[in-house]
Amino acid sequence: MLVDSLNLGPVSPFDAASIILAIGMAIIISSWFENYGDPSDNKDLLTQFRGAAVAIASDEKIALLGAIQSLFEGSMYTFVFLWTPALSPNDEEIHHGFIFAIFMLASMLGSSIAARLLAHNTVKVESYMQIVFVVSSATLLLPILTNFLITPSKAKGGGITFAGCLQVLGFCVFEACVGIFWPSIMKMRSRYIPEEARSTIMNFFRIPLNIFVCVVLYNVNAFPISVMFGMCSIFLFVASILQRRLSTIGCIKSVLSITPQFKCRRQETLTL
Numbered sequence: 001m002l003v004d005s006l007n008l009g010p011v012s013p014f015d016a017a018s019i020i021l022a023i024g025m026a027i028i029i030s031s032w033f034e035n036y037g038d039p040s041d042n043k044d045l046l047t048q049f050r051g052a053a054v055a056i057a058s059d060e061k062i063a064l065l066g067a068i069q070s071l072f073e074g075s076m077y078t079f080v081f082l083w084t085p086a087l088s089p090n091d092e093e094i095h096h097g098f099i100f101a102i103f104m105l106a107s108m109l110g111s112s113i114a115a116r117l118l119a120h121n122t123v124k125v126e127s128y129m130q131i132v133f134v135v136s137s138a139t140l141l142l143p144i145l146t147n148f149l150i151t152p153s154k155a156k157g158g159g160i161t162f163a164g165c166l167q168v169l170g171f172c173v174f175e176a177c178v179g180i181f182w183p184s185i186m187k188m189r190s191r192y193i194p195e196e197a198r199s200t201i202m203n204f205f206r207i208p209l210n211i212f213v214c215v216v217l218y219n220v221n222a223f224p225i226s227v228m229f230g231m232c233s234i235f236l237f238v239a240s241i242l243q244r245r246l247s248t249i250g251c252i253k254s255v256l257s258i259t260p261q262f263k264c265r266r267q268e269t270l271t272l
Contacts, residue, residue, distance in 0.1 A: 052200040061192045064246040066205035069185055070212075071239040072133070075232035076178055077213045079140065081220060082228055083171055086143045087164045089225075090153060094160050099168060106172040110179020117180075118187060125184050126247035132184070133240035136177040140233040142170035144226045188246075 002012040056063050083103075088094050117123050146163040153161055160168075193201055220228070 048197075048200045049204060051197055052204045055194070055197055055201055056204065059192075061246060061249055062201060064242050064249070065185075065188055065192050066201065068133075068239045068242050068246070069202070070205045070209045071235045071242070072136075072181060072185075074209055074212050074216075075136075075140065075235045078216050078228060078232050079171075079174065081217060082225060082232075083167075085225055086167055086229070087160060090156050090158075092158055092160050092164065094164070102168070102172060103175040106175040107179035110176035110181075111183060112179075113176070114180040114183040118183060124247070125187050126243065126250055129181075129184055129188075130240050130243045130247065132177050132180050133236050133243055136174050137233045137236035137240065139170040139174040139177070140229050140236065143167055143229045144233075147226060 002008045002016060006012070008015075056066065083099075084094075084096065087099070117128055118125065146166055150163045150166075152163070189198060189202070216228070
């Protein structure tokens with residue numbers, strides 16, 4: 001309505017959203033109160049990051065999980081800036097709002113799938129996330145494959161091409177993987193990272209993540225879009241390898257923790 005009916009320009013919805021956010025901020029400031037927790041547990045920033053570094057260095061599972069999340073989020077944030085030029089390389093007219101809505105629908109579908117997977121105790125999150133990372137890696141290779149297999153059009157303007165339609169389907173699958181990723185990574189974080197240091201440890205990994213995203217955005221026009229997608233695909237494949245390692249370590253730890261209990265029960269049985 002703001003763009004088509006009132007002719008306020010393409011950024012008018014964002015301007016309107018800023019007004020809504022300002023109203024929400026005023027309500028929150030006036031009605032919400034900060035929970036500072038126990039003052040005796042407060043530590044200075046340097047102490048918190050030192051503790052996070054020690055935890056990461058001493059526990060391989062934490063290091064693997066942080067690296068996995070950074071690789072996936074880095075690829076995801078880069079994808080946000082790549083999908084539009086990938087679908088309209090020759091200034092094709094594409095319905096950005098409609099496509100973005102489809103992406104969000106696919107992400108919601110992925111979250112629903114993750115909820116069903118997490119509800120089954122027989123399905124291990126470490127196992128199915130390996131498949132999720134491989135699938136997401138394959139979907140971001142699709143723009144590269146379509147450029148090789150389908151002759152790109154040189155005509156300017158027009159509607160979305162057949163290659164663009166294929167890429168939209170692949171990007172929807174990627175967004176579904178994103179929807180599966182968030183609840184699944186939260187489940188693994190609660191399992192492997194101590195609660196008292198969880199936020200500090202994850203912020204520790206966001207430092208290189210934010211640097212990477214800033215470097216990519218600053219040089220987004222310096223590399224072909226196929227190179228950017230290839231880099232993201234490699235990152236996601238590396239994440240699947242690290243997830244495999246995390247799953248292996250988790251299985252070993254579980255076996256080692258069960259074995260002493262089994263031995264104790266066996267000794268009790270022999271004694272009786």
